[in-house]
Amino acid sequence: MCGIVGYLGKRNAADVIMDGLAKLEYRGYDSAGIAVLSDKKLDIRKHSGKLAVLAEDLAKDRMEGNLGIGHTRWATHGEPTDVNSHPHFNKDKSIAIVHNGIIENYMELREELVEDGVEFLTQTDSESIAHLVDKYYEGNLLDAVKKTLNRLRGAYALGVIAKDSPNELVAVRKDCPLVAGVGNGELIVASDVTAILSYTKDVYYLDNGEIIHAKDGKIKIYDFEGNEVQKETVHLEMDLETASKGGYDYFMSKEVHEQPAVIKETLERRINDEGTIVLDSINITKEELEKINRIYIVACGTAYHAGLLGKHAIEQFVKVPVIADIASEFRYADPIIDENSLVILVSQSGETADTLSVLREAKKKGARVLSVTNVVGSSIARESDDVFYTWAGPEISVASTKAYTTQIVSLYMIALDFAIKKGSISRAYYDHVLGKMLELPSQVKEVLKGEQQCKSVAEKLYQSASAFYLGRGIDCSLAMEGALKLKEISYIHAEAFAAGELKHGTIALIEKNTPVIAIATQEKLFEKIVSNMQEVRARGAYVISIAEKHNTSVENTADDVIYIPNTDDILAPILAVVPMQLIAYYASILKGCDVDKPRNLAKSVTVE
Ligand code: AGP
Secondary structure, three states, X not given: OOEEEEEEOOOOHHHHHHHHHHHOHHHOOOEEEEEEEEOXXXXXEEEEOOHHHHHHHHHHOOOOOOEEEEEEEOOOOOOOOXXXXXXXXXXXXXXXXXXXXXXXXXXXHHHHHHHOOOOOOOOOOOHHHHHHHHHHOOOOHHHHHHHHHOOOOEEEEEEEEEOOOOOEEEEEEEEOOOEEEEEOOEEEEEOOHHHOOOOOOEEEEOXXXXXXXXXXXXXXXXXXXXXXXXXXXXXXXXXXHHHHOOOOOOHHHHHHHOHHHHHHHHHHOOEOOOOOEOOOOOOOOHHXXXXXXXXXXXXXXXXXXXXXXXXXXXXXXXXXXXXXXXHHHHXXXXXXXXXXXXXXXXXXXXXXXXXXXXXXXHHHOOOEEEEEXXXXXXXXXXXXXEEEEOOOOOOOOOOOOXXXXXXXXXXXXXXXXXXXXXXXXXXXXXXXXHHHHHOHHHHHHHHHOOHHHHHHHHHHHOOOOEEEEEEOOHHHHHHHHHHHHHHHHHOOEEEEEEHHHHHHOHHHHOOOOOEEEEEEOOHHHHHHHHHHHHHHHOOOOEEEEEEEOOOHHHHHOOOEEEEEOOOOHHHHHHHHHHHHHHHHHHHHHHOOOOOOOOOOOOOOOOOO
16 A cells, blocks of 8 residues: 655655655555655656665665655556656646545546646546645645645545745645654654654654644644644654564564455455456456466465465366476476466565576466566566465565465455356356455454464463374365464474375374364365364374364364354365464464574575
C-alpha cells in the first residue's frame, strides 16, 4: 500500500524522505517519487519500479532543499508508470501533493476540473487533489487545502507543499494512517513511525479528520472545520527495531499474527465486484492454457512446501499433471520442458539462486515461466513472463510463515482461474471454493486465539531430542512444513512422514514420550490417520493431533488436540499450519534460541 513522508526543517529534505520511504517499503509499492522545494522551484522526480531507481536519479543529481514530500505508490487507478507516480502537481508545478488512499468521487471532480480547463496528465484519482488545491489557492495554502477537503470523498492521507511558501507543510489524515514527528524546529509526517524514529521520538498521533500544519517554525493541528485541536506529543521509548516489530517480541510472532490481514490482502486485491478472480499480471489466454500439457512447480524450502499444495490444487481443479520439485534438484535433472510446459516458481524473496537458475533454464528451453513471489521487482519477478505477487509485506524472520500461507492462497487462486478459463470446473464449484477462501482470514484469527494451547504443547516437547510429523494426502505436504519450522528455529530434530509409511521403517524410532504431531484434517483419510495415531500411541508416543472441530472423536486417540475451524479439505492446511508455526516459535523461545535469526541460516539464499 502507498506510503507517504513529508519533511520541513533544517536537514536535507530529500535525505530524510528517501530514508523514510525505505522504511515504508514493507507496505508494498510499484513506483516512488519525491518533490523538494529547491532554488524557488518544485523539483519533482518520480519513477516506476523500486526505490533504488529513484535513489539512482538522486545520486546523479542531488536534490537540495529543506521542504519536501515523498511517496511510494501501489497502483490502484492507472498503471504503475513514471507519470502516474506521485507527487502530482498543478499546471505550473507550483503545488505538489502526495496521497495514500482512494478518492471515490474523483471522476466527477475530474470532469469539473476539465471543464475549468485543466489538462490531466495521469489516470490517477489523486491528481485531482493537486488541481483542486490550485483552484482554491489564493495565497493561503492551509485554506486551499481545507476547501479541497470539503470536496473529497473517500480515504486519504495527504502531504501538500507549494512553491510560494517555502516554510510550510500541510498534511491531512482521514481513514489512512499518518503520524507526525516533531523535532528541533522540524516536522516529519509519515505513514508510520518507523520513517520518523531516526529523527525524533516525539510524535503526534493524528486522529481521523485532522490537519497538521507547519509554517514559519509553528506547528498546529486543526479539525476539518478549521478549529484548532489541542494535542500532546507522545514520547516514544521504542527504538526502530521495536517499532518495526509492532509490539511483538519477535518478527516471527508479528508475522504469524499478520496472517489474517495478509491473506485477506492477497485475496481481495484479485477479486472483482462480480466475485471473479482477476489475475491482471498473468496474461495466459484460454488458448495458451489449452496447449499446456504439463506444469512444473519448482521452489526451495517452505516455498516448495507451498508448491506441493499448489500441485494438489492445480491437479484437482485444472486436471493437468503437475510435477512439484526442489529447485536444487530440478536444475540438474535435465527435466523434459518444452513450449507446452508451464513452469511456476515460488519464492518469497524472489532472489533464491537455485530457483532463479531454474527460471533461466526453463526459459532457454522455451517454457513459459510464471512466478509467485513476495518481493516486487526482485530478480525472479523481473525475469518471469508472468508474476503473481503474494502481497504478504516484508517477511523479516528467517522462518517463513505469512509468505507460506499467502503462497498457498496465491497458487489456489491461479488454479481456480485456470480451471474456470478451461472449463474444468463449474462456476458453482468455483464460487463455493472462493467463498470458503474468503472465510480464511477470520478463521486464521480464530486459530490464533489458541496460542496459549500451542505454548503449552511446546512446553511438553521442547526438551525432546526429536519429533515426528505425520499426515496423509495433503496433510503429508503440510507435515513437511511443520517439521521444517520446528527444526530450523528450535534445533529439535524433526521429520515428516506419510503416516502410512510409518510401519515400513520409521516406527522403530518411536519410544516413550516421542512427540508425534498428527495432522488429521482430510475427511476421507480421517479414520486412516487415526489408526496411525493408535499405532504410535501404543508404542508410547505423546500424540498431538490437529483436527477440524467437528471431529471430536480424535480425542480418544490423542493426548492433546488442537482444533481448527471446519473448512474444505483443500483449504485446511492454511489453518492447520498456524498451530505448528506457534509450537515451533514457543519451542524456540523455551530453548533460548534466536527465533528470528536461527544459526547457520540466511533469509535469502542467493548462493547455490
Ligand atoms: C523457511 O522457513 C526458510 N526460510 C526457507 O526454507 C525458504 O522458504 C527458502 O530458502 C526459499 O526462500 P524463498 O522463498 O525466498 O525462495
